[in-house]
Amino acid sequence: MCESWCLCVIVTALITVPVSHCRTAEEWKSRVIYQLLTDRFGPSGPVPVSPCADLRSYCGGTFRGIVQRLDYIHDLGANAIWISPFVENTDGGFHGYWAKDMYSVNPHMGTKQELMDLVHACHQRDIWVMMDVVANHMGPPMGSRYNFTGYVPFNETWHYHDYCVISDWLNQTEVELCRLSTLPDLNQSVPYVRDALLAWIHDVTAEYGFDGYRVDTAVEVQKWFWPEFTASAGVFLMGEANNGDRTCYTGGYQGPLPSVLNFPLYWAMRRAFNEGQSMTQINKSLALQRKCFKDTSVLGLFVDNHDFPRFLNLSDDTALLRNALTYVMFGQGIPIIYYGTEQDFHGGNDPHNRESLWPCYNQTSSTYLFVKGMLAMRHRLAVYFPLNNQVELYADDHLMVFTRGALSQILVAITNVGQNANITRTLTNLPFKDKTTFINVDHANDTLVVQNASFTISLQHGYPKVYVLEFAVNTTQSDTSRRGNRSHDVITICALWAWAVANVVTFVGSLLVH
């Protein structure tokens, strides 16, 4: 007779506990991020008829161009954007990572007011803005290594570490003190530099109202700097902590920063989907991540970005892409979709992976529709995702099956067999009672019914599948078709109630903190 109340208490406890100690990171768990480069997403005004021809310099994308095309992002199902750095850059810095004047907005992309308008327009649609920021370096100097003429506010040689270039990436001292290629490396130990960077991020949050930051080159800065920077920023930060495929090394930057991009998963998926290795690569990586990260549920998940060849460049197979994207959208973490992936872009290394999105804002292309459908499902089942619970039920060379939700309400099957093959497996020793039924979210006639702790699952044409536990189906709909299934109603009411309590706790927590 404990069923409903016990369940409510348990679910509430699970949702509430993590909420109270880290409010902003918790809030970001409801987000799906669309990553874009401002210069490449869209120009002000009409859509140009042809794509940008020279990807090595400015293509013409602007803040206003993003505002004009927010429907494209919103309709896809993303509710946050990560945009490239906004500060004025040295010549050719279309990507934004070559700061020249930290206090000015890159005039190629618009004005300060237009950037504010962008944030405002996003917030009106409940789209959050994650700004990309760099505290490690400035843009490459002209003429001499030490020519910082016109750099603001770091125009003196003593603002930087002594000259050297990173060559041994396993020597952490070198990674922190030397230059990444030609980029002058700021010395955060100089009080002027440290204070200026901390004041800058504080003022940027106050001025523009960004909801979070993506922090570039996090491993190239000494760790002690990041907690100060995080405190000064006042919002959620997600760092780029990539230096080879080293899970615990990357994990060491969560703590100094609230979150980092999940590079270990990126490399594991690359092996499983692009390099013909086993799907257990993902399984193994997850086990290691749980040891090496403080909280795997707030890491950023991605299949590609502006620094790596696009997924379809490595493997020209949209079925494989769909499987990898399905993990990104349903696995534990915050999903990130790199612009153009939804249009099957397949550019190689930088700058080929930084195509202009124009002229193809096709909202009926098959991958756009696939992502849109999956994200709609994710939002509909949103109540199950903030919980830090993912269970890998099964993994072998070609198939991985995992569940989400305290009661395994969502079951996801992904495969690396590719578009020309089917795969069928019988899973045994499942932790479910007989007659437990999972329903395919796309085809209600495709079900998995547990018998003797076992069921057989088939994926056709290498495509992934997502199933929902029978009584969890339709839980978020307010129609009356649910009558007659009591356990189903209990779950729905309980989940919503727990969510409401969690929000109250968060709110009270924020009052105590401030």
Ligand SMILES: *[C@@H]1O[C@H](CO)[C@@H](O)[C@H](O)[C@H]1NC(C)=O
């Ligand atoms: C220093 O850089 C500026 C542009 O940033 C350039 O105009 C100037 O010629 C450079 N000076 C030297 C000595 O190279």
Ligand SMILES: *[C@@H]1O[C@H](CO)[C@@H](O)[C@H](O)[C@H]1NC(C)=O
């Ligand atoms: C750096 O900028 C400051 C403030 O504009 C200026 O006073 C100083 O002379 C500049 N230093 C150099 C080396 O140009």
Ligand SMILES: *[C@@H]1O[C@H](CO)[C@@H](O)[C@H](O)[C@H]1NC(C)=O
């Ligand atoms: C960085 O600045 C600190 C404090 O001024 C100084 O002691 C140190 O030598 C500088 N490091 C380098 C590599 O320039």
Ligand SMILES: *[C@@H]1O[C@H](CO)[C@@H](O)[C@H](O)[C@H]1NC(C)=O
């Ligand atoms: C690491 O790099 C630093 C700075 O370049 C250098 O002084 C040190 O000798 C290097 N350590 C090793 C073990 O190579």
Ligand SMILES: *[C@@H]1O[C@H](CO)[C@@H](O)[C@H](O)[C@H]1NC(C)=O
């Ligand atoms: C990968 O990218 C390179 C450079 O953009 C391009 O030449 C090549 O055709 C691409 N390969 C695929 C499979 O798209």
Ligand SMILES: *[C@@H]1O[C@H](CO)[C@@H](O)[C@H](O)[C@H]1NC(C)=O
């Ligand atoms: C969008 O993509 C769909 C499916 O590939 C295609 O049929 C349609 O012609 C495309 N529309 C445009 C405007 O390119």
Ligand SMILES: *[C@@H]1O[C@H](CO)[C@@H](O)[C@H](O)[C@H]1NC(C)=O
């Ligand atoms: C991988 O998944 C299987 C379930 O198929 C599990 O038994 C095994 O412990 C997992 N391995 C690791 C390293 O997590």
Ligand SMILES: *[C@@H]1O[C@H](CO)[C@@H](O)[C@H](O)[C@H]1NC(C)=O
């Ligand atoms: C995969 O399954 C589909 C539908 O069941 C079937 O039409 C197709 O021939 C199968 N493909 C292979 C390679 O067995």
Ligand SMILES: *[C@@H]1O[C@H](CO)[C@@H](O)[C@H](O)[C@H]1NC(C)=O
């Ligand atoms: C299940 O339904 C889909 C349409 O939703 C249909 O295409 C498919 O053939 C059906 N499969 C079976 C096994 O009935």
Ligand SMILES: *[C@@H]1O[C@H](CO)[C@@H](O)[C@H](O)[C@H]1NC(C)=O
């Ligand atoms: C149930 O499964 C177990 C092992 O998985 C097997 O030994 C047993 O015979 C099965 N029982 C039935 C009724 O199929």
Ligand SMILES: *[C@@H]1O[C@H](CO)[C@@H](O)[C@H](O)[C@H]1NC(C)=O
């Ligand atoms: C979910 O609800 C819709 C609309 O009420 C209904 O058509 C559909 O069959 C339901 N799905 C399942 C799996 O019960």
